[in-house]
Amino acid sequence: MNIQRSFDPNNIFGTLYIVPTPIGNLEDITIRALNTLREVDFIAAEDTRNTKKLLNHFDINQSLISYHEHSNDQREQMLIEAMQNGKNVALVSDAGMPAVSDPGNPVIESAIKQSIPVVVLPGANAGLCALVASGLPTRHFYFYGFLPRKNKDKKEALQQLSQLTDTILLYESPYRVKDTLSELYNHFGNRSVVIGRELTKRFEEYVRGTLEEVIEWAKTGTIKGEFCIVIEGAKYKGESENNWWQDLSVSLHVQHYIDQEKLPSKEAIKKVALDRKLQKRDVYQAYHINNQ
Structure with a gap:
């Protein structure tokens, strides 16, 4: 068991302060965050160049050290030994809360194991801004962050997420957002969705609608900046909202997965059987035999 008294004067170690930084608007940094950045012995930054710009803006002269997702164990150990x-x-x-879809968790884990106090300051977070502005239910929500890059892993993640009844939060880059919206439609059906971009900045924009509507918007809309995607949860547990196929024949349903997801017919048949809660042999017959 580990009991932390964050501000115990008898603590013999230093403290690891987790300091959120603005996600766009520099005025969103807190007075406490600025004072902490001034008073610590040094700052571990995801990208020292970006952090230097922030420090210069607020006239803070502080030592910087690089710490990011590719940092080796030696860099982490150096931080622990310093504390x-x-x-x-x-x-x-670079922006927002460290360790939330950003580097930081390994050194936090190590600090806790060594009984080094970890003090988290409140501050800016893109996901929560988008959630509240979405107008979708906020009582319960599921934050996922960035989807996997590999196609297979991404589809598995979306299949699991499609079953959740809670509002879902995703992050996405402008380079993949169109493809992700299409994948969401394939797995979730035509649910309500809200995407936010350039949050807290001058060109902040929210697009609210169904997935069909937002996919159409993305064909001509401005695709710049990091995106937050907020998706309506399933209506009830176990219901994946894949009712987009209800007007399709079994054969066309199979063909959809072959064409859109590049699945072999065997895998497409298996997926249709799962969607429709049918026996695979019945789907096989509808596609290969009745369709002749």
Whole structure:
């Protein structure tokens, strides 16, 4: 068991401060965050060049060290040893809360294992901004972050997410957002969705509608900046909202997966059987025999 008294004056170690930074509008940084960045012994930053711009804006002269997702164990150990020797360290990412779809979690885990206090400051978070602005239910929500890059892993993740009854939060880059919206439609059906981009910045924009409508918007809309995608949950547990296929014949349903997801017929038949809760042999017969 680990009990942390964050501000115990008898603590012999330094402290790891987790400091959120603005996601766009520099005025969103807190006074406490600025004071912490000034007072620590040094700052561990995802990208020292980006953090330097932030520090210069607020006239903060502080030592910086690089710490990102590709940092090796030696860099992490250096941070831990510094705090064991009484140094205070601030961890920042390029924008928002460190360790939430950003680097930071490994060094936080290590600090906790070594009984080094971890103090998290409140601050900007893109996902929560988008959730509240979406108008979708906020009582319960599921934050996923960025979907996997590999096609197979991405489809598995979307299949699992499609079953959730809670509002779902995703992050996506402008380079993949169109494909992701199409995949969402394939797995979720035509649910309500809200996408937010350039949050807190001058060109902040929210697009609210059904997945069909937002996919259509994406053909001509501005696809710039990082995107937050907020998706309506399933109506009830176990219901994946894949009712987009209800007007299709079994044969056309199979063909959809072959054409759109590039599945072999065997896998497409298996997926249709799962969607429709049918026996695979019945789907096979409808596609290969009745369709002749």
